[in-house]
Amino acid sequence: MNLLQQVVNGVIIGHAYALVAVGWTMLLGAARLVNFGHGQMYMVGAFVAWWFMRLTGLPYPVAVVAAVLVGALIGAVMQRLLMRLTLSRDLVSLMIVTLGFGQMLEGAAGLTFGARPQTLTSPFQSMTLHFGAIWFTVQDVILVVATLVVFLALRLLLNATKFGVAVRMVAEDPVLTRLAGIDIARVYMGIFAFEGAAVAFAATLVAPRTPILTSMGFDQVVTTFVVVVLGGIGSVGGSYVAGLSLGLFTALFGALVSPAYTTAAVFALLIAVMALRPGQLAASANFAR
Amino acid sequence: MSARLEIENLRVAYGASQAVAVDRLVVEPGTLAAVVGANGAGKSTLVNAIANWSRAAPRVEGAVRMDGEDIAGRAAHEIVKRGLQLVPEGRGVFMGLTVEENLREGAPSDAGPGRRSYSIDDVYELFPRLRERRSTAGGSLSGGERQMLAVGRALRMAPKSLLLDEPSIGLAPRFVALLLRTIRSLVDDGLTVLLVEQNVRAAMEVTDVVHLLERGRLIASGPVDEMRDDPRIVEAYLGGGHG
Numbered sequence: 070m071n072l073l074q075q076v077v078n079g080v081i082i083g084h085a086y087a088l089v090a091v092g093w094t095m096l097l098g099a100a101r102l103v104n105f106g107h108g109q110m111y112m113v114g115a116f117v118a119w120w121f122m123r124l125t126g127l128p129y130p131v132a133v134v135a136a137v138l139v140g141a142l143i144g145a146v147m148q149r150l151l152m153r154l155t156l157s158r159d160l161v162s163l164m165i166v167t168l169g170f171g172q173m174l175e176g177a178a179g180l181t182f183g184a185r186p187q188t189l190t191s192p193f194q195s196m197t198l199h200f201g202a203i204w205f206t207v208q209d210v211i212l213v214v215a216t217l218v219v220f221l222a223l224r225l226l227l228n229a230t231k232f233g234v235a236v237r238m239v240a241e242d243p244v245l246t247r248l249a250g251i252d253i254a255r256v257y258m259g260i261f262a263f264e265g266a267a268v269a270f271a272a273t274l275v276a277p278r279t280p281i282l283t284s285m286g287f288d289q290v291v292t293t294f295v296v297v298v299l300g301g302i303g304s305v306g307g308s309y310v311a312g313l314s315l316g317l318f319t320a321l322f323g324a325l326v327s328p329a330y331t332t333a334a335v336f337a338l339l340i341a342v343m344a345l346r347p348g349q350l351a352a353s354a355n356f357a358r
Numbered sequence: 359m360s361a362r363l364e365i366e367n368l369r370v371a372y373g374a375s376q377a378v379a380v381d382r383l384v385v386e387p388g389t390l391a392a393v394v395g396a397n398g399a400g401k402s403t404l405v406n407a408i409a410n411w412s413r414a415a416p417r418v419e420g421a422v423r424m425d426g427e428d429i430a431g432r433a434a435h436e437i438v439k440r441g442l443q444l445v446p447e448g449r450g451v452f453m454g455l456t457v458e459e460n461l462r463e464g465a466p467s468d469a470g471p472g473r474r475s476y477s478i479d480d481v482y483e484l485f486p487r488l489r490e491r492r493s494t495a496g497g498s499l500s501g502g503e504r505q506m507l508a509v510g511r512a513l514r515m516a517p518k519s520l521l522l523d524e525p526s527i528g529l530a531p532r533f534v535a536l537l538l539r540t541i542r543s544l545v546d547d548g549l550t551v552l553l554v555e556q557n558v559r560a561a562m563e564v565t566d567v568v569h570l571l572e573r574g575r576l577i578a579s580g581p582v583d584e585m586r587d588d589p590r591i592v593e594a595y596l597g598g599g600h601g
Contacts, residue, residue: 231462231463234455234459234462234463235463237452237454237455237459238452238455238463240454241452241453241454241455242452244411244413245446245450245452247411247433247434247435247438248409248411248434248435248438248443248444248446248450248512249435249438249463249511249515250435250438250439250463250465250515251435251463252433252435253435
């Protein structure tokens, strides 16, 4: 067995986890909101890209842009529909309603795209790079670089732009933010649109690795939830580290112990973290770090 | 230039209990009016209702006019954009943002006729202490610095009228004097200010008009020189020292 190859795989999967989770991290950190339809939005992002390529015949990068735009639109529509719940931060209702929203997306996707597994074809998936005993694809490189760019850009956005400061104001005290003349409903809409766009972007980069199914959303919700919780609920830097760690953990656990028990091990890890450091799991005011 | 602030038949209720019932309260352009009264008289409820801003979402009825335009019932951020600015009681600053980030959000420099806009540098001119602390988080400031920052944040929105809720609370006396003197200078420059204060003696030093609020109602109003000798104020708040 090639341990180095497993580390490389872990780094790649880890970046995938982090990129898929970044939208939810922002949602949770800035808006203190949850979206249990996140995984289905991932699925829709992948299928929109696939469908777009099939209908138009345009190349993969154009499909990525199309999926991101549709994702942002879904996020914005979701915020409009959930306006009252988001403004009152009614978390229990939001959990149930977003779960239902995800089921609706899954049903609609099943009707539109069919139940058969499909393949989102990226030309970069078949380009492989070999370095001695290890190998990876150009798609993997794009995924890792894109994840780094998204996380760094998000940090810059939150700390150095006017909108970013408004997001941090809403994160700390939405009621007080109104007195700065800011329409907080619009800030929430921006956050939801980012969540939708980010998860669709992640889907288009990650999905070419495996066949896609309209029922694949739920697994993504679970993994994302683990990353967000491990990262210290709503911390941008934390969720990057958590995604990377989880990727390495699953790759090494799968290689060294047993691939069959990887998911169970991830949950054991989640429970252990929640039991050992519950105090640090509270969303912090410094989520932009 | 300055705005005339006019409040009529304002009723504020939490559930079934009426907290404030003010029939008429006018702040003339470019003057300072102080609403004084005991703890729980409804002072904060009154100014919050004028700005249509509250964490408790009470029921508000009545008219709030600025230069004749009724702004009651508009969303809080819309009222801010029209030039009526509240500095709320207690923490009016963001703890997780630096001083400079707190001051970042402001009205455009062409906010409209009769509105003086303040750049971040203008705020630093007014409160030099804030310039020294520009990279410090709001949560690490002293009470006095925090209140300066809260006023600075408010000025960044280029207000025509300013509502100040207990700016002196928890401050050392020298900060109270500095803050109220600065507010007086803003009024002399044309700003219309409605000040809510428990520190009656300090408020008397700077205000033009005094309103006495008791159980949500205005029970006495008048120019400061008359009100200084009003027995209800002398007994309850000035300890007879001015008699």
